[in-house]
Amino acid sequence: MWKTVLILILTLIIVPLVAFYFDEPLVGKKLDVLWLLVKIYLGAALGAFALSTVTKNYSQVDKLWSVIPMIYAWVVAYQFEFEPRVLLMAILVSVWGIRLSYNFTRRGGFSWKFWTGEEDYRWEVLRAKPEFQGKIKWMLFNLFFISLYQMGLILLFTLPILKAAEGTPLGIFDYLLAALFIVLVVIETIADQQQWNFQSEKYRRINAKEELGEPYSDGFISSGLWGMARHPNYGAEQAIWIIFYLFTIPATGIWLNWSIVGCLLLLVLFKSSSDFSEEISASKYPKYKEYQKTVGRFLPKLF
Secondary structure (H helix, E strand, O other): OHHHHHHHHHHHHHHHHHHHHHOOOOOHHHHHHHHHHHHHHHHHHHHHHHHHHHHOOOOHHHHHHOOHHHHHHHHHHHHOOOOHHHHHHHHHHHHHHHHHHHHHHHOOOOOOOOOOOOOOHHHHHHHOOHHHOOHHHHHHHHHHHHHHHHHHHHHHHHOHHHHHOOOOOOOHHHHHHHHHHHHHHHHHHHHHHHHHHHHHHHHHHHHOOOOOOOOHHHOOOOOHHHHOEOOHHHHHHHHHHHHHHHOHHHHHOOOOOHHHHHHHHHHHHHHHHHHHHHHHHHHHOOOHHHHHHHOEOOOOOOO
């Protein structure tokens, strides 16, 4: 596990540097805005680390996941005087962020005591693993992976809005991308609602001491969008940030540029995150391994 963590941290440092110098480096106003965003990132990451260390709730970054991209996007929009494409991208990020914040809130993630709230169950499972035993080991993992790495990744997958600034006028390709972005947000919303409905009914029956019956006795949802993919919400989430990167193409005329790094690293994170989640699910639910064989992870199986 530690090897995986170290590889992810190195990619966060090395890959952006290589990509940055492979493409045209940022200069002038764009470079100034980037440094402003980096300062916000460092403040947020170190703040999340401090709060999680004091409160022992390691979901502080989770609380910022849906919020800070909106901050980054509107900072860029303001700095570039609300250029049409940048404004459109900021609005799309806000639609995504408000939806995700709502879903996180109803699951107990937010609280008026902002440092409290429900912690992601995976952190407790991870803390119990032998390689994370000891306060120093966990503190280093919290600092470098949970706080600095994940917050850095959020900044990176939001940076296409900075690359797209000072670009060409809005065109039909931008509107098509915006429409596809909204469709993906709708898919994500439906998937999360289906999951919410399933879990709510399952736990209602458990708390009422009723017989679960199928499909609730399986323990996991496998119908609706979840019958087409094991993580339809994750699949839509990854596609959203790929689409976000694609806005840089009509803006610059360049198909491959340094701002692609964020969405690529996000794909890596979702692969490792879903591996861990599925390891837990397979250990809890006997039918989950059969579900893995018959249903694709992020996309439907074609054959």
